Amino acid sequence: MNLNEDIQEVLFTAETIAAANRRLGRQIAQDYAGKEPLFVCILKGAIVFLTDLMREIPEAIDIDFMDVSSYGGSTKSSGEVRILKDLDLSVKDRDVLFVEDVVDTGNTLYELMKLFATRQARSMKIVSLIDKPVHRHQAVKADYIGLSCPDEFIVGYGMDYQDKYRNLPYIGILKPEVYM
Ligand SMILES: O=P(O)(O)OC[C@H]1O[C@H](OP(=O)(O)OP(=O)(O)O)[C@H](O)[C@@H]1O
Numbered sequence: 762m763n764l765n766e767d768i769q770e771v772l773f774t775a776e777t778i779a780a781a782n783r784r785l786g787r788q789i790a791q792d793y794a795g796k797e798p799l800f801v802c803i804l805k806g807a808i809v810f811l812t813d814l815m816r817e818i819p820e821a822i823d824i825d826f827m828d829v830s831s832y833g834g835s836t837k838s839s840g841e842v843r844i845l846k847d848l849d850l851s852v853k854d855r856d857v858l859f860v861e862d863v864v865d866t867g868n869t870l871y872e873l874m875k876l877f878a879t880r881q882a883r884s885m886k887i888v889s890l891i892d893k894p895v896h897r898h899q900a901v902k903a904d905y906i907g908l909s910c911p912d913e914f915i916v917g918y919g920m921d922y923q924d925k926y927r928n929l930p931y932i933g934i935l936k937p938e939v940y941m
């Protein structure tokens with residue numbers, strides 16, 4: 762099965778994404794110079810973004826991973842943010858940068874920021890490749906945003922529907938007949 766056949770429209774090409782990553786990398790490198798921030802990658806969706814973004818930053822950083830899920834096999838947030846894998850490193854007194862593929866309802870980051878506040882992170886910021894503000898439930902705003910997206914269910918470049926399409930090199934709108 763060719764995944765491209767399920768895509769209605771390419772929203773962001775690999776080139777557009779790469780340009781956004783370069784811009785974000787420059788900004789983050791400047792703002793965190795000398796701070797050795799801890800990049801917290803929210804699995805699974807943010808894995809592709811993290812690996813590209815971190816190579817745009819010529820400063821010392823740490824990376825760690827948290828596996829969090831709230832969409833399951835659906836195109837709508839369940840509202841319940843489940844932690845499937847926690848960090849290996851401590852966040853106490855660290856400058857944490859959450860690395861997300863997409864901020865949609867805001868539920869995921871709202872819960873994680875509450876949790877990391879109890880763990881006494883020194884500072885917390887968010888970088889998200891995609892900002893999708895239409896269905897925002899929580900007052901979560903990314904500090905660094907790559908690209909903004911309309912009210913469509915998108916896949917590719919890490920983002921999935923039923924765990925597929927993450928390996929597409931671009932971000933596209935999924936044909937509604939695939940999930941209806
Ligand atoms: O702002 P929200 O509405 O919370 O949505 C954003 C989150 O949803 C997706 O993860 P998902 O729960 O699908 O897990 P996955 O990354 O493993 O696909 C995405 O990767 C973000 O982490």
Ligand code: HPA
Pocket residue numbers: 832863865866893913914915916920921922
């Ligand atoms: O539009 C989306 N696509 C894939 N995963 C998502 N998680 C939140 N929003 C989305």
Ligand SMILES: [Mg+2]
Pocket residue numbers: 806832833920921922
């Ligand atoms: Mg998902």
